Amino acid sequence: MWQIAIVLIIYLPIVILTGHYLFRVTMQQKTWLDPIMDRFDAVIYKLSGIKQVDMTGKQYVLSLILSNAFMVFIGYILLRIQAMLFLNPNNIDNMEATLSFNTIISFMTNTNLQHYSGESGLSYLSQMLIIIFMMFTSAATGYAACMAFCRRLVAKTDTIGNFFIDFVRVITRVLMPLSIVVAIILVSQGSPQTLSANQTVQTIEGKVQDIALGPVASLESIKHIGTNGGGFNGANSTTPFENPTVISNIVEMLSMMLLPGACVVAFSLMVAHRKEKTIFGKQGLSIFVAMSVLFLVGLVTVYVAERAGNPIISELGISQELGSMEGKEMRFGVAQSALFTTVTTAFTTGSVNNMHDTLTPLGGLIPMFNMMLNVVFGGKGVGLMNMMMYVLLTIFIACLMIGRTPQFLGKKIEEKEMKLIALCILIHPAIILLFSALAVTTTAGVAGITNPGAHGLSQVLYEFASASANNGSGFEGLADNSTFWNVTTGLAMFFGRYLTIIIQLAIASLLAKKMFHSDSVGTLKTDNTIFTFLLVAIVLMIGALTFLPALALGPITEHLQLYLHSA
Amino acid sequence: MRKFFENSKQAILITLTMFVLCGFIYPFAVTALAQGLFHHKANGSLIETDGEAVGSELIGQAFTAPEYFWGRVSSVNYNVYMKEDTIPDEKGRVNYSGVSSGTFNYAPSNPELKKRIEADIEKFLLANPSVKRQDIPADLMTASGSGLDPHISVKAAEIQVERIAQASGLSKDEIEKIIEANTEKRSLGIFGESKVNFLMANLDMMKKMEGKEAHQ
Numbered sequence: 001m002w003q004i005a006i007v008l009i010i011y012l013p014i015v016i017l018t019g020h021y022l023f024r025v026t027m028q029q030k031t032w033l034d035p036i037m038d039r040f041d042a043v044i045y046k047l048s049g050i051k052q053v054d055m056t057g058k059q060y061v062l063s064l065i066l067s068n069a070f071m072v073f074i075g076y077i078l079l080r081i082q083a084m085l086f087l088n089p090n091n092i093d094n095m096e097a098t099l100s101f102n103t104i105i106s107f108m109t110n111t112n113l114q115h116y117s118g119e120s121g122l123s124y125l126s127q128m129l130i131i132i133f134m135m136f137t138s139a140a141t142g143y144a145a146c147m148a149f150c151r152r153l154v155a156k157t158d159t160i161g162n163f164f165i166d167f168v169r170v171i172t173r174v175l176m177p178l179s180i181v182v183a184i185i186l187v188s189q190g191s192p193q194t195l196s197a198n199q200t201v202q203t204i205e206g207k208v209q210d211i212a213l214g215p216v217a218s219l220e221s222i223k224h225i226g227t228n229g230g231g232f233n234g235a236n237s238t239t240p241f242e243n244p245t246v247i248s249n250i251v252e253m254l255s256m257m258l259l260p261g262a263c264v265v266a267f268s269l270m271v272a273h274r275k276e277k278t279i280f281g282k283q284g285l286s287i288f289v290a291m292s293v294l295f296l297v298g299l300v301t302v303y304v305a306e307r308a309g310n311p312i313i314s315e316l317g318i319s320q321e322l323g324s325m326e327g328k329e330m331r332f333g334v335a336q337s338a339l340f341t342t343v344t345t346a347f348t349t350g351s352v353n354n355m356h357d358t359l360t361p362l363g364g365l366i367p368m369f370n371m372m373l374n375v376v377f378g379g380k381g382v383g384l385m386n387m388m389m390y391v392l393l394t395i396f397i398a399c400l401m402i403g404r405t406p407q408f409l410g411k412k413i414e415e416k417e418m419k420l421i422a423l424c425i426l427i428h429p430a431i432i433l434l435f436s437a438l439a440v441t442t443t444a445g446v447a448g449i450t451n452p453g454a455h456g457l458s459q460v461l462y463e464f465a466s467a468s469a470n471n472g473s474g475f476e477g478l479a480d481n482s483t484f485w486n487v488t489t490g491l492a493m494f495f496g497r498y499l500t501i502i503i504q505l506a507i508a509s510l511l512a513k514k515m516f517h518s519d520s521v522g523t524l525k526t527d528n529t530i531f532t533f534l535l536v537a538i539v540l541m542i543g544a545l546t547f548l549p550a551l552a553l554g555p556i557t558e559h560l561q562l563y564l565h566s567a
Numbered sequence: 568m569r570k571f572f573e574n575s576k577q578a579i580l581i582t583l584t585m586f587v588l589c590g591f592i593y594p595f596a597v598t599a600l601a602q603g604l605f606h607h608k609a610n611g612s613l614i615e616t617d618g619e620a621v622g623s624e625l626i627g628q629a630f631t632a633p634e635y636f637w638g639r640v641s642s643v644n645y646n647v648y649m650k651e652d653t654i655p656d657e658k659g660r661v662n663y664s665g666v667s668s669g670t671f672n673y674a675p676s677n678p679e680l681k682k683r684i685e686a687d688i689e690k691f692l693l694a695n696p697s698v699k700r701q702d703i704p705a706d707l708m709t710a711s712g713s714g715l716d717p718h719i720s721v722k723a724a725e726i727q728v729e730r731i732a733q734a735s736g737l738s739k740d741e742i743e744k745i746i747e748a749n750t751e752k753r754s755l756g757i758f759g760e761s762k763v764n765f766l767m768a769n770l771d772m773m774k775k776m777e778g779k780e781a782h783q
Contacts, residue, residue: 193601235668238712246759333760455674477672
């Protein structure tokens with residue numbers, strides 16, 4: 001238990017520091033890296049013909065979608081011809097069409113759902129040119145969208161910020177320096193970083209063993225810092241080469257928690273900026289605390305459920321002192337695994353250090369629920385935007401109850417915005433539940449299910465929750481490399497990402513254009529404890545109302561069966 | 568319309584620039600740094616005896632001989648195979664189809680899980696008649712997430728001592744010492760679990776046994 005608490009305590013100061021740095025990068029304020037980075041960025045702007053002009057909300061979204069579209073185009077072609085290119089020492093074949101479609105959407109949307117296995121599905125060139133490249137650019141895209149959103153909430157105009165500038169600055173000043181440092185730490189713990197082919201060794205029992213190598217560390221660092229989550233190897237961060245020690249495990253967890261949390265801090269500073277200098281603005285703090293409460297409740301549940309073990313294994317008469325160890329690694333044990341599971345689904349990364357399909361029913365329910373809510377910190381940038389939808393909804397509901405005009409940061413929330421907010425909140429559950437319904441009613445969908453009983457439904461729900469939340473972890477037993485699963489999850493990821501971002505920026509544009517009203521005595525306060533409490537309640541209520549029936553048929557049924565059976 | 572073309576041009580150019588920066592320059596720079604600073608680790612922490620690589624410090628191996636420590640259950644058999652496993656049988660199936668990682672992905676409620684564990688317990692008890700069922704720690708009978716886990720719990724190593732002593736001719740004391748030498752305590756006393764690297768322990772076993780033979 002202590003090892004979990006200590007990791008969370010280390011997290012707090014570094015997230016605040018990073019938040020301040022992120023704020024400076026976003027608002028183009030001075031940092032100590034400027035003398036070098038300004039020149040570096042100038043070269044990139046020149047090469048790409050980028051000018052420092054402010055964009056309207058519409059232009060911003062258009063630039064975002066255009067650049068993502070070109071990246072998808074290049075990536076898809078490369079996957080289809082990888083066998084013919086260089087840096088392919090293990091002679092990997094070209095990727096099949098529907099699988100390539102799924103893979104490319106998956107990495108461009110920051111999801112990193114993988115229906116292939118890295119060791120046998122991708123050449124080193126593809127790992128670098130497609131996977132690493134998209135890990136940087138998809139993370140930068142999400143961050144740029146979030147900062148455009150936040151700027152519009154506090155600005156008095158819709159013409160502010162430039163997508164390309166935001167995009168470049170976050171890569172060169174945040175993602176790349178951090179990735180290089182973390183990659184070297186991971187190599188120091190034992191992650192390989194080499195371009196030579198896999199090794200075959202003679203074991204001392206006279207057999208042979210294949211050892212998969214590759215440029216693992218450089219992918220591993222941006223995988224976590226950009227909340228991407230797609231592994232170099234099939235078994236992701238459970239494999240000793242992707243996550244060699246407890247130290248690397250903690251570094252990877254902190255890496256994925258860093259930027260989603262820092263976005264909230266940066267937002268808090270943007271809001272507070274108008275009035276005073278502070279360490280952590282009050283408005284952002286109330287949101288941060290709400291997210292933390294949801295996170296901690298989930299964490300404790302997973303830990304207790306996994307610590308209790310599997311009653312069926314206890315029945316077999318062996319000692320389960322270490323907790324439920326099926327699908328877990330000995331070097332992490334239950335505590336480090338439970339923390340990783342909660343972090344990776346709350347911060348919407350999707351890398352795994354234990355196999356989620358083998359989690360106890362309640363231990364598996366929490367990661368699923370985290371992705372269904374999609375607001376417990378969430379992915380880099382987009383998590384904050386999702387939470388802001390709930391913030392606006394909470395203000396609206398609270399103001400209706402006490403009969404005041406709903407207003408946030410000086411802007412009135414009116415009919416048009418509320419319609420878009422409601423739409424935005426409904427898209428995510430609609431994608432998950434409708435696609436799940438489709439999967440369980442078609443033979444092609446059912447064919448993927450590999451565990452019998454209630455857990456089979458959990459596999460389906462988890463897959464679509466992960467796709468729509470752009471998480472990317474999976475109940476990996478699901479046989480998901482089929483046309484049905486490749487296409488449906490591809491669509492779920494696509495809509496979950498772009499529809500949401502478009503609607504959210506539209507809402508921000510609407511608010512940006514509104515008149516600013518100073519707060520009066522009658523305005524609902526949105527930066528105090530009562531508001532935090534209300535926010536958590538609304539998130540849980542909406543989440544529970546939408547997903548409880550499905551969860552009751554999946555993990556909750558499995559839990560009851562396990563314990564009633566063994567009682 | 569002019570604005571749209573302007574935007575598209577910038578979008579294409581920024582894609583290509585980032586393609587070179589993130590896809591080429593970054594991984595090559597990290598490779599150069601890693602190879603320079605941590606040469607052994609950057610190449611997979613391979614262990615060599617007499618100039619031949621026999622494994623990696625970080626990747627477990629499947630052991631079946633009674634004189635060696637056995638590891639956890641692996642769905643990919645630690646990517647360990649014999650030459651004949653790669654030759655297709657009459658039905659065109661192969662026992663080993665290439666390097667991979669992963670687990671069985673059995674849900675806790677899956678009857679296959681119970682069947683697999685029960686069969687493994689029986690097998691283990693047969694090979695270790697002095698061990699009582701309730702003393703077997705679950706990590707030894709459950710599959711690791713990666714199928715490559717190089718560690719077992721300290722208890723899982725200790726219950727194998729009796730069998731290893733009988734099969735290898737070494738004394739229990741010598742084997743206990745090997746366990747102790749290969750035990751990795753919790754990092755800083757708090758993080759993770761205490762564990763034994765069974766591949767490294769087995770390499771020590773081999774050296775001890777060879778030393779004994781040379782002595783006689």
